[in-house]
Amino acid sequence: MQNNKTLKKSITFIEAMAIVVGMIIGSGIFLKPGIVLSNAGTPTMSILAWVVGGVITLASALSVAEIAAAIPKSGGLYTYLSELYGGVYGYLLGWVQAVISYPASVAALAIAFATYSSFFLPMNDLQQKLLAVGILIFILIMNAISTKCGGIIQTIATVGKLIPVIGIVAFGLLSDLAPGFSGIHTSVSGAGFGVAILGTLWAYDGWIGVTNMAGEIKNPAKTLPRVISIGVIFVIIVYVLFNMAIFQVLPYEAIVSSKTPGADAAEALFGNGGGAFITAGIIVSVLGALNGYLMTAARVPQAMGEKGQIPFSRTLSKIHPKFQTPANALIFQSVLAIIYIFSGTFDTLTDLLVFVLWIFFTMGVFGVFILRKKMPAEKGRYRVPLYPLTPIIGVVGGLYILVSTIISDPIRSFVGIGITLVGLPIYFYMNKK
Secondary structure, three states, X not given: OEOOXXXXXXXXXXXXXXXXXXXXXXXXXXXXXXHHHHHHOOHHHHHHHHHHHHHHHHHHHHHXXXXXXXXXXXXXXXXXXXXXXXHHHHHHHHHHHHHHHHHHHHHHHHHHHHHHHOOOOOOOHHHHXXXXXXXXXXXXXXXXXXXXXXXXXXXXXXHHHHHHHHHHHHHHHHOXXXXXXXXXXXXXXXXXXXXXXXXXXXXXXXXXXXXXXXXXXXXXXXXXXXXXXXXXXXXXXXXXXXXXXXXXXXOHHHHHHOOXXXXXXXXXHHOOHHHHHHHHHHHHHHHHXXXXXXXXXXXXXXXXXXXXXXXXXXXXXXXXXXXXXXXXXHHHHHHHHHHHHHHOOHHHHHHHHHHHHHHHHHHHHHHHHHHHHHOOOOOOOOOOOOOOHHHHHHHHHHHHHHHHHHHHOHHHHHHHHHHHHOOHHHHHHHHHO
């Protein structure tokens, strides 16, 4: 393999949009409505929580999009933090993403795929793990052969996952199975509504992954702001309509008590086949998220390798001479994910790092203020609308998640910081080297 500094620019606007939408819409929208409703108290307040969570996400997305337009390089947030705050901050995020966060998320999605597949094909624990590894290896091969293959899988999976969602929205909003927006109207406390917003923010997570692909997107300075903003707005509309449809189909008590309100709504609308319909939708949905996460994950160790910031940098930075993909970095992420699948540590690792990743994410949103001081605006380059209000909303949303997380689970939050700081000796060693 040769060490080629430039990846092939093969990701189209549609494929980039599929990465944004496909990485946000996982299994959360099918499972979260009941949790958000129980915290919000009423269907109306629940819808408001989804809108507020969406506005916070959109404000963050619009802010980061300005940075992406100014620094259209692969590596995403790792690259932005390195250039805006200094190398050590970007490195610490890259270290956490490359070694733990991304491969653990990939492992969790592969296991989720196998778990939902057992609805149709009963499997024991080992068989589920083997299926998880099998689907992961398939996604790895497709992305290693061609980034275009990964983009096509992403587009097909994103369209596929929207079919059950659109089906429930279309039939649900037109149904008269239950008096819409009725039910128990409990008193809503500020804390309850705040927890409801928190639940929606997890469901909106994932859009920033597309920025990792900047080096492979055609005209990234223009394309990234457009796909990020349009993609997030589209997901907000889908989430709000999906919840409205569920409230139209199921009574309050049924939604709050159900772990799978999406499947229950599908069953009410489409009969006994509804559960199978929605489960198939979740499987496709998880497949799209898995493909998006592995595709974008590999770009972080590859970018770190180019800067010599990670052990085996020369190997990880290499681009395959024939396929022009970061094949080594893809294999590296997949091997770690397989280790996490068989060790069963993926959920623990992702939980431990929630707090840390939101520190870096909030720094990224705030980075637009630093960007405007460091880099004068070029004529025609995208700039965040309603500045400085928009990034302030994004930063406040990020701080809210950080405060909520540290209050609810302080030990796990500090352990996550400890895991992150373990990377510092490697950073200084690699710098010295």
